[in-house]
Amino acid sequence: MAQSLVGAGFAVKGKFTVGSQRVQVVVDLPLFGAFTYLSHFDVIPGQRVTVPFGKRQLCGVAVTGIPPEGLSDSQLKTIDQVFDGLPPLPADFLALTEFAAAYYHYPLGPTLFTALPTGLREARDITPVDERPFGLSELGQASQPPARQRARLALWQALCDGPLTQAQARLVTPQAGKILADWLAEGLVLRVTAEKPALQLGSAPQLNADQQAALDALLAQPGGFQPWLLHGITGSGKTEVYLQRIAHSLAAGQQVLVLVPEINLTPQLVERFIQRFPATRIAVQHSQLAEGERLRNWLDAWQGRADIVIGTRLSVFTPMPRLGLIVVDEEHDGSFKQQDGLRYHARDLAIWRAHRAGLPIILGSATPSLETVANVEAGRYRQLKLSQRAHGAARLPQVRLVDTRRAKLTEGLSDPVIKALAARLERREMSLVFINRRGFAPVLACSDCGWTSGCPRCSTRLVLHLLERKLRCHHCGWEEAVPHACPECGAPDIKPLGEGTQRLESALGRLFPTARILRIDRDTTQRKQAWEEIYRQVHAGEVDMLVGTQMLAKGHDFGTLSLVTVLNADGGLYSADYRASERLFAQLTQVAGRAGRADAPGEVLVQTQWPDHPLYQALVAHDFDGFAASLLQERRQAAFPPSVHQALLRADATELAQATAFLTQIRSQVQNLAAGVLISGPAPALMVRLANRERAQLVLECANRQQLHQFLDQLPPLLDQLARQYGRGLRWSLDVDPQEM
Numbered sequence: 001m002a003q004s005l006v007g008a009g010f011a012v013k014g015k016f017t018v019g020s021q022r023v024q025v026v027v028d029l030p031l032f033g034a035f036t037y038l039s040h041f042d043v044i045p046g047q048r049v050t051v052p053f054g055k056r057q058l059c060g061v062a063v064t065g066i067p068p069e070g071l072s073d074s075q076l077k078t079i080d081q082v083f084d085g086l087p088p089l090p091a092d093f094l095a096l097t098e099f100a101a102a103y104y105h106y107p108l109g110p111t112l113f114t115a116l117p118t119g120l121r122e123a124r125d126i127t128p129v130d131e132r133p134f135g136l137s138e139l140g141q142a143s144q145p146p147a148r149q150r151a152r153l154a155l156w157q158a159l160c161d162g163p164l165t166q167a168q169a170r171l172v173t174p175q176a177g178k179i180l181a182d183w184l185a186e187g188l189v190l191r192v193t194a195e196k197p198a199l200q201l202g203s204a205p206q207l208n209a210d211q212q213a214a215l216d217a218l219l220a221q222p223g224g225f226q227p228w229l230l231h232g233i234t235g236s237g238k239t240e241v242y243l244q245r246i247a248h249s250l251a252a253g254q255q256v257l258v259l260v261p262e263i264n265l266t267p268q269l270v271e272r273f274i275q276r277f278p279a280t281r282i283a284v285q286h287s288q289l290a291e292g293e294r295l296r297n298w299l300d301a302w303q304g305r306a307d308i309v310i311g312t313r314l315s316v317f318t319p320m321p322r323l324g325l326i327v328v329d330e331e332h333d334g335s336f337k338q339q340d341g342l343r344y345h346a347r348d349l350a351i352w353r354a355h356r357a358g359l360p361i362i363l364g365s366a367t368p369s370l371e372t373v374a375n376v377e378a379g380r381y382r383q384l385k386l387s388q389r390a391h392g393a394a395r396l397p398q399v400r401l402v403d404t405r406r407a408k409l410t411e412g413l414s415d416p417v418i419k420a421l422a423a424r425l426e427r428r429e430m431s432l433v434f435i436n437r438r439g440f441a442p443v444l445a446c447s448d449c450g451w452t453s454g455c456p457r458c459s460t461r462l463v464l465h466l467l468e469r470k471l472r473c474h475h476c477g478w479e480e481a482v483p484h485a486c487p488e489c490g491a492p493d494i495k496p497l498g499e500g501t502q503r504l505e506s507a508l509g510r511l512f513p514t515a516r517i518l519r520i521d522r523d524t525t526q527r528k529q530a531w532e533e534i535y536r537q538v539h540a541g542e543v544d545m546l547v548g549t550q551m552l553a554k555g556h557d558f559g560t561l562s563l564v565t566v567l568n569a570d571g572g573l574y575s576a577d578y579r580a581s582e583r584l585f586a587q588l589t590q591v592a593g594r595a596g597r598a599d600a601p602g603e604v605l606v607q608t609q610w611p612d613h614p615l616y617q618a619l620v621a622h623d624f625d626g627f628a629a630s631l632l633q634e635r636r637q638a639a640f641p642p643s644v645h646q647a648l649l650r651a652d653a654t655e656l657a658q659a660t661a662f663l664t665q666i667r668s669q670v671q672n673l674a675a676g677v678l679i680s681g682p683a684p685a686l687m688v689r690l691a692n693r694e695r696a697q698l699v700l701e702c703a704n705r706q707q708l709h710q711f712l713d714q715l716p717p718l719l720d721q722l723a724r725q726y727g728r729g730l731r732w733s734l735d736v737d738p739q740e741m
């Protein structure tokens, strides 16, 4: 530990060196590249520092890299302070952030600061609290117990029985902190390095044949980098396979990183880990965690005190010196992709991290992303299948389609759906009504012949803009007038898909006045503990019908659901976003999977205008593989990801015209650099107006990932330069491997 020195009016810490060195430092400002500083201290990459920047003092991080030549000392500013309360950030953490910055074409400074917990982004030193317990020293054991004060005597007697942590000591007496500090100074007590508790395993259920085969295959892997897809139907017990595989890593003294989607990081999941590994320190990481707790968990993982990190996308950056295994649960989930700032995909970074560290990584899903399916096909990932449900008696639900073109609808509900709901209500069984209200942009469709409004120039759907009476392609910018009748069959009845979802909820209340209806959506789950209350009501049998949106589609176990009804899913079939049908299938599979999880057989009813659509046919047959194969084929034909690599260049301004002009101008500037890269647009974004700004985009595509990135590498300086001409009102961003158009 370096000593403190007192400099000219301010405290400086760090090891003083004779002369000065040059150090590359990044700060949390949207500027590409690192900055060169002089330092009178030895500074190691990964050390946090404070530096003068303009008129401000900023927290910075020293990074690797060679200072540019041709700068004289007089041109350089000097590092003010080096924080050494913590060791320098580890090399693999720096490597991961450098990779993320390069791959997502985002400045290294903000990338690195995004990866840090808030406490380490600020210009102050952090000295970790010494959590080692207190024990009596030899001198203490040879001394007489304190006679006069009752608190002191009680604490002394407790210490005679064995070491105490600060928290345990405070239970003996509230004055423990002061007393222990005194005794520490007198040499009567000392800090004891506790033996790490041996691994304990809570009781585990017997695996079924599929689970056992998957676990055996995972354990038979000789070591080194290996991505696995654990493809298990809903209710097949993927988590149990993770837990038993994790037990082996822990037994080998390794740390394990478990990434889960935001919505799945429930107290129930964490509790399951705690029960299985009762003596293991588990660090939870998510963005809602209080700042102090997040920092503490981060440090525990970094310093090896926590053996399991379980968290949302941001935890992919958590440094773990003994990392031996990564698990990404529900790898297809959209929440792994950050939608602003550093637009990273945590699953993809996790794979890079596993590759660099030479580790196995397990991606689990019932409906894997097409990217992952393509990687399995190409032999890059190995696939393990769980095709039976974990509980012996449980079967996959029966899925039935209700053709709404022929059915009479009462407030949007068909007779079969109303009857099925009434029967469950009678039997006091719980039903789930799933309303798909995701913001699909409206696409025109003919309910007679099935025509939908497609773009003549590319394989996407045209979006209806009612006010302007226009159909518009958000991929290439094509525009046309809204037709008065179906261009295929001449029928006048052409309507936007996915209308009328709003009223359904209150309609249910009118149709079933005695039913106890619980609505689950973003509004009702905002509050802390909202989910606990929902679980309590559900498991106490206080709910007849759960009504909700996509939040219900995730991995919640509601116990005795016997009926799931799906209303208004059609919007996802013919969306302007080519990923919509992939997402819809995943969502419907998940929501259908809520039915019949225990012993009762489940039933799923889907209302649709398009019962012959391959997506619904695959859903009825529980045929993910067939559906994925046909989607992949479609994507290949249309040259969409994963058969090509894509990036979006977005621009936004107070007026669309300005954003579009900017993109048109940059397009003509870079056209000759874009060898092999197809540039489409500019087109207005699917959601043109957002927070009083209007957005447009260019789509950049290339079959060769490297070629695309070589092109993207050249863009930021040109974009910055052009943006300056447009003034402060214009902003641009690059989104590599975009998930939303």
Ligand SMILES: [Zn+2]
Residues within 6 Å of the ligand: 446, 447, 448, 449, 450, 451, 486, 487, 488, 489, 490, 491
């Ligand atoms: Zn028609």
Ligand SMILES: [Zn+2]
Residues within 6 Å of the ligand: 455, 456, 457, 458, 459, 460, 473, 474, 475, 476, 477, 478
């Ligand atoms: Zn188009």
